[in-house]
Amino acid sequence: xxxxxxxxxxxxxxxxxxxxxxxxxxxxxxxxxxxxxxxxxxxxxxxxxxxxxxxxxxxxxxxxxxxxxxxxxxxxxxxxxxxxxxxxxxxxxxxxxxxxxxxxxxxxxxxxxxxxxxxxxxxxxxxxxxxxxxxxxxxxxxxxxxxxxxxxxxxxxxxxxxxxxxxxxxxxxxxxxxxxxxxxxxxxxxxxxx
Numbered sequence: 130x131x132x133x134x135x136x137x138x139x140x141x142x143x144x145x146x147x148x149x150x151x152x153x154x155x156x157x158x159x160x161x162x163x164x165x166x167x168x169x170x171x172x173x174x175x176x177x178x179x180x181x182x183x184x185x186x187x188x189x190x191x192x193x194x195x196x197x198x199x200x201x202x203x204x205x206x207x208x209x210x211x212x213x214x215x216x217x218x219x220x221x222x223x224x225x226x227x228x229x230x231x232x233x234x235x236x237x238x239x240x241x242x243x244x245x246x247x248x249x250x251x252x253x254x255x256x257x258x259x260x261x262x263x264x265x266x267x268x269x270x271x272x273x274x275x276x277x278x279x280x281x282x283x284x285x286x287x288x289x290x291x292x293x294x295x296x297x298x299x300x301x302x303x304x305x306x307x308x309x310x311x312x313x314x315x316x317x318x319x320x321x322x323x
Contacts, residue, residue: 131274132210133248134189134302135259136282139311141269144169144182151264152186155249162235164246165261169321170292172313179310180321183292184270186261187212187233187246191300195225195234195245203243204234210275210302211248219243230294231301248272278304291315 144167152158152165165186172179189211195204196212203218204225214234219242225234226243234245249259253272257263262270271278279286286304289296290311305311 131276132191132302133273134210134275134278134304135186135248135262136271136273136278136286136304136306137184138267138269138282138306139181139183139308140306141267142167142182142184143267145266147264147266148184148261148270151260152246155260156244158244159237159239162237162244164233164235164244168292170310170318171321172310172318179308181308181310183290183311184261185231185293185303187248188231188299188301188303189248190302194228194230194299198224198228200224204245211250212245213247213250214243214245216240216242216244230298275302275304282306292318 146167149163149165149167153163156164165184167182167184169182170180193206193212196206200222201218201220203215206212221241223236223243226236234243237244259272262272287307288301288303290305290307291313292315
């Protein structure tokens with residue numbers, strides 16, 4: 130069976146955050162809540178400095194910690210891979226927010242429940258693509274079958290970089306075309322705060 134996930138090309142991302150804004154708008158998220166975030170980092174010291182942007186949302190993991198801990202079954206994994214959330218079943222216990230190594234499920238205080246990226250499930254079922262993918266002006270994002278994404282974008286794709294938790298924890302379904310700076314040890318990076 131196909132396993133769906135995201136592809137991110139750090140060599141194309143310019144850090145414009147249009148993917149982040151499109152996701153926030155589509156999901157009508159309150160101030161302070163984001164399902165997709167773009168973080169910018171620098172590595173090295175002047176005059177030998179480099180940098181990269183990292184656009185991340187839910188990784189729709191192979192073994193999602195959020196699903197394993199959810200006491201009501203509100204968080205669940207579909208057969209095709211994406212991890213979805215049933216708002217009606219959520220009791221707002223925040224267990225999933227505590228165990229996700231990527232800090233992706235978000236507690237929405239205004240609603241008293243957790244919500245998260247669903248890979249634009251309804252849009253995809255209607256034949257579209259996730260809004261973050263559609264909005265990216267540089268075409269740095271894609272979504273689809275993991276094997277097809279790997280074949281389409283070539284060799285050298287990774288599922289982990291030093292600023293992310295080890296991939297063997299949950300088996301993230303995100304393929305990254307990394308820039309050289311992304312392999313810098315996390316403690317040597319500086320994050321830009323906009």
